[in-house]
Amino acid sequence: MLFKKHRAKFSTAALMLGLLIPSISDGQTTKETTAQVGGGNKVLPLDPNVRTGKLSNGFTYYIRHNEEPKNRVIMYLVNKVGSVLEDEDQRGLAHFMEHMSFNGTAHFPHNELINYLQKAGVRFGADINAYTSFDETVYELPLPSDQPAILAKGILIMHDWAQSATLDPIEIDKERGVVLEEKRLGKGAGERMQRQYWPMLLNNSRYAVRIPIGLDTVLDNFKRPAIARFYHDWYRPDLQALIIVGDINADSLEKVVKVKFSDLENPVQERVRTKYTVPLDGRDQFIAVTDKEMTMTTAEVIIKHKGRPIKTTADYRNSITHELFNTMLGERYSELTKQADPPYIQGGARIGDFLAGTDIYGVSVLAKPGELERGFKAVWRETDRVKRYGFTQTELDRAKQSYMSNMEAAYKEKNKTNSQAYVNEYQQYFLQSQAAPGIEAEYNLVKTDLPEITLTEVNDLTKEYIKEANRDIIIMAPDKDKAVLPDETTINSWMKAIQQEKLDPYKDEVSSKPLLAIKPVPGKIIAEKQIIDLKATELTLSNGVKVVVKPTDFKDDEITFTGFAPGGTSLYSDADFQSAANASGIVSAGGVGNYSSTQLEKYLSGKQVNVSPYIVERAEGINGSTTPKDFETALQLTFLYFTQPRRDAEMFQNIINRSKASLANRDNDPNSVFSDTVNAVLGNYSVRRTGPTVDKFNQINLDKAYSIYKERFADASNFTFTFIGSFDINQIKPLLEQYLGSLPATNKHEQAKDLGIRTPAGKIEKTVYKGTEPKATVRLVFSGDYTFNQQNNKIMDAMAEVLEIRLLERLREDESGVYSPGAFVSYNKYPIPRYGFTIVFGCAPQNVEKLITSALDEVNKLKSNGPEVVNVEKFKAENGRTRETQLKTNKFWLNYLNGQVQNQEDLELVLQEDERMKSVTPMTIKEAANKYLSGDNYIRLVLLPETK
Secondary structure, three states, X not given: OOOOHHHOEOOOHHHHOOOOOOOOOOOOOOOOOOOEEEOOEEEOOOOXXXXXXXXXXXXXXXXXXXXXXXXXXXXXXXXXXXXXXXXXXXXXXXXXXXXXXXXXXXXXXXXXXXXXXXXXXXXXXOOEEXXXXXXXXXXXEEEEOOOHHHHHHHHHHHHHHHHOEOOOHHHHHHHHHHHHHHHHHOOOHHHHHHHHHHHHHOOOOXXXXXXXXXOHHHHHHOOHHXXXXXHHHHOOXXXXXXXXXXXXXXXXXXXXXXXXXXXXXXXXXOOOOOOOOOOOOOOOEEEEEEEOOOOOEEEEEEEEEEOOOOOEHHHXXXXXXXXXXHHHHHHHHXXXXXXXXXXXXXXXXXXXXXXXXXXXXXXXXXXOXXXXXXXXXXXXXXXXXXXXXXXXXXXXXXXXXXXXXXXXXXXXXXXXXXXXXXXXHHHHHHHHOOOOOOHHHHHHHHHHHHHHOXXXXXXXXXXXXXXXXXXXXXXXXXXXXXXXXXXXXXXXXXXHHHHHOOOOOOOOOOOOOXXXXXXXXXXXXXXXXXXXXXXXXXXXXXXXXXXXXXXXXXXXXXXXXXXXXXXHHHHOOHHHHHHHHOHHHHHHHOOEOOEOHHHHXXXXXXXXXXXXXXXXXXXXXEEEEEOOOOXXXXXXXXXXXXXXXXXXXXXXXXXXXXXXXXXXOHHHOHHHHHHHHHXXXXXXXXXXXXXXXXXXXXXXXXXXXXXXXXXXXXXXXHOEEEEEEOXXXXXXXXXXXXXXXXXXXXXOOOOOOOOOOOOOOOEEEEEEEOOOOOOEEEEEEEEEEOOXXXXXXXXXXXXXXXXXXXXXXXXXXXXXXXXXXXXXXXXXXXXXXXXXXXXXXXXXXXXXXXXXXXXXXXXXXXXXXXXXXXXXXXXXXXXXXXXXXXXXXXXXXXXXXXXXXXXXXXXXXXXXXXXXXXXXXXXXXXXXXXXXXXXXXXXXEEEEXXXX
């Protein structure tokens, strides 16, 4: 796998708002042989473990055997085809074409493709999917590989997607509404502002006028010839690659691919696949945009450069240097954010990939209300400081240590790498000529290059990237602040003022104190119980702590763990609730033991350790992940979070100040207002369920929060820890005795309280009018008392799945009124058994009533007739296939075992899954629908625009 942490896309202003659609520029496949480029610089070869070739028609394939997960295969059809290739009358049809590939092909007419795959246990949206960007369209298909018939059908589907979509005019007209609803979901403040700054940011290039979602005028009115022309011109073998990675026979599959895809034809009159770019003309540009629904004021400085894809050994070394630079710079901004009165809510800078073969150095700030100048100067000051003085040797040493640790972790897991990682590798290799030499080669490159990278080499990047050319400045703010926003002259004066300031070099302050000065007196394991069928063991320590351990071989270098005890915020009054709810975040943000949070981050550089305490409504506990090498450090941190929490007044003030600042314009955002309303209504307006406010933050008291935290972690005798991963039980027992057996125990054995907060009974309707876009959100909620057991839970899961299938078929496919409807169920055993069943979708305001009626009609059909047998079988197939892979992951076992302990349920119930599945029938689902979807307790929540 290509260790590409350093090649991550940059987070620009557009990305902060979730707007920037990733795009990858066109590229030719690199030759698989190592070629001499010059001096010691060599072209990196393709991973020798992947089978690759190019057919006579130009079609490329990559095939690799990989058994993670077992009996699974992932197929991708990658097309160097995106919205940038659209003609003027096709704007939006690259994406529309992606949709049509699911709505009829030569061998799968209409929606038969989705129907077939669901029967095979593949989930639409969650598994089978696709995306369209500026320069690529990619189809994703994960399949079971242990059934030859399904594997053969997968190849057939890929072949159909490549060139055999039927483009039925009836299906086109049905899909218009779906695509327009998808577009509607993206509307809002971010999209409106993007339309204003996008042309400037992309220098009025082709990308500025080819947003993949397209134009309403085209989507509403195009005829079949327009999309057929796009399909004929661009869906062709010389622009396509098939990637297959999984538990398959690569030899036999390669033969099948060669035969099957050799019949694909390129057009006789082949259009040139132009490689578009963002021109770099040296101009500096500025724009300030505002919107009524914008909640924050942000500023971005984006300095564009020609991109440097990783193709050679020199490129690879350069990419490591970039990542070291970003790591060190990120730590500096992180420190700045931890001041008692931080200059901004959020800020940072980094070098990163952008778009169309362009790299950027970007600086971003999320300003406090009325403090844009202070925040902007603060982020630019750190950029200027690093440009003047560079980094220190201790910073570089720490960054190298961290980089090497991450690489070693990836290398140790080389035999347990998920197939998806390889697929992503080969996709970038095909699209961008981005090197994919394999983890073995990369590990050796890093071992060679990393020690030789000098401080001067890293510091020289500032001269290369921080320049006053090709620089764009974008400011986004709420409408009400429009009159006070700076213009370009003012921003430039701020930057010039920083350049004229007397700045001191950065001082790297590192604590030399030990993490744990004195090891605690260990406890003892006083009882041991084998859970034979689960291959797990339950240990009881002398202080009462219980530990469930399950060694696995799912990962070679991973240990995950969690610990909990009942209690939580339920034990505190409403008056103390805000202090209790924020106690764990406040205390852990201050660090632990002798280390502040900044010092702790530096100490943990080079270690694979993540440990964090939590306090929720009915429990408190610790979550963690680590490796066998750093397991003791993780346990030491766990011990310290129990015994030596830090009271950091400066960090407390920091959290309060930034939290208050982030709420200043929250009421501008329709989604936040609606979310707060939903939570308040469903929580019966309990103060513990209503949204955040400045008044609530004012109620948080540091001393009270610190006191509550210590109370919650003062008694470990009621704690149960679960450890899953790559360890030997006998080897970790002494460490468990040392650090968990020594935790304080008062034997109070507190239990959580029932606060009496219930979703209200009866029929309730609540409509929120917020926002200006013609879009609506609907949530329909059924709730009530529940008989909690594993069998009922499975039936409820099935009921949600079969109803969602019908909602997709009716609301999306038949009525073209929504993009992605959902049906979800939740259930809990404590404080009393309750359930919640929710239907959710977005749509046009004028369609709300019609679609609610349709959704409730499907509920009534479920109650009257029960589900269709085929949909029940789809649920069973999907559930069974999902469970096969889940049972081979540490995450599943950690969540399962911890959940069983919390619910006081038998740990071995997982072994009875097949028996429970037999209880899932059309009749039992029908009975559950009549019992739990009666409509007696029904809440209708709708978000509509302010102007109907």
